[in-house]
Amino acid sequence: MPSPDYPTGIVLSGGGARAAYQIGALRGVARVLGRSARSPFGVISGTSAGALNAATLAVNADRWRRGVARLLRLWRNIEVDNVYSAQLAAVSVHGMRWLASVLVGGRGPEDAASMLDNTPLRRLLESTLDLSAVDARIAEGSLHALGVNATSYTSGQAVTFFQGSTAILPWQRTRRRGQRERITTDHLLASTAIPFIFPAGRIDDDYYADGSMRQIAPISPALHLGARRILVIAVGQFTGGQGALARRTAAASYPSFAQVAGHALTSIFLDNLGADFERMQALNHAWTLIDPEVRRIHPEISHVDALLLAPSRDLGTMALAHAEQLPTGVRYLLRGLGGNDVAGANLLSYLMFDKRYCRELLQLGYDDTLARRDEIAAFLAGEQAQFLPLFPSDLLF
Secondary structure: OOOOOEEEEEEEEOOOOHHHHHHHHHHHHEEEEOOOOOOOOEEEEEEOOOHHHHHHHHHHHHHHHHHHHHHHHHHHHOOOOOOOOOOHHHHHHHHHHHHHHHHHHHOOOHHHHHOOOOHHEEEEEEHOOOOOOOOOOHHOOOEEEEEEEEOOOOOOOOEEEEEOOOOOOOOOEOOOEEEEEOOOOOHHHHHOOOOOOOOOOOEEEEEEEEEEOOOOOOHHHHHHHOEEEEEEEEOOOOEEEEEEEHOOOEEEEEEEHHHHHHHHHHHHHHHHHHHHHHHHHOOOOHHHHHOHHHHHHHOOOOOOEEEEEEOOOHHHHHHHHHHOOOOHHHHHHHHHHHOOOHHHHHHHHHOOOOOOHHHHHHHHHHHHOOOHHHHHHHHHHOOOOOOOOOOOOOHHO
């Protein structure tokens, strides 16, 4: 069992609009814990769209149900125009600039380095999120640490920008590092900068891409920040759904840009997470073989309890039903890229910041969580149940 001194952590993975699922799941967790419960998560780590959710939870760590309520209100009413410029003229101009910069070669202007302009997202974050409150939450003890993950274009490293207790030290590992920072909107935009789709984020003298790109150990930042019991909320399936999709597209023509991009993004957002759970399972098993006296002398060698929440339905397929709700500019762009059919559904789902789609994800996340309420209650209570620490590796194949 982890020491009571270790805070419980939550890991919120990336996935564009799919991150609405996480908030439905958090609403379910709040229901399981009851109205009087304090925030169960002292360590909060987020990547890409998950970083936006993580930052809001951190700001509201003193009244975490309020933070969940604010996120619910945001995702219930979100529109594409809140995240990126979606009108036909804006999409056409920005897309043509991007295409011209690719064809001409060279670096080109910064505002031509992506298909979509996410300036509206900056405005949304600056108007709704007071990140200066993170320091207060840390000082009062309701938050141990917030981590926001991004990928450095210069070094190729996965970088965790963290703000937290002074006891937390920066770290350096193979292709990844932890760097103490005061988290700002720039860090959140850097974490969400999906290559080719959104512009790179600039922090000091470096440029950053979506944090999922080189994140070979997605659970690791939460461990470095002090957690030894971690709830992970993913935004894609690890089993089921994909087989049916593959059968439906088995006789498809040459893959479209949207199909290729969708597979690439799914690989970035999901595959490393599954592999990290497998590694954790192996390490937990090795921990049981260590002599108890050695464990006592070396408390840094610790068992890690982790529980994964993931959708019970395919979120890409769900997005197809809402494709016509997108603004004209985005709809035409995705149609040209092949993103309005089954094969391109994954790309569509990442960009589907439509309140009708997101409300479906909110409900799915809530229902999936309540379906496992006893398991989640036991996990957050710190009970040593056999099903808690291990991720079933057979689900990955």
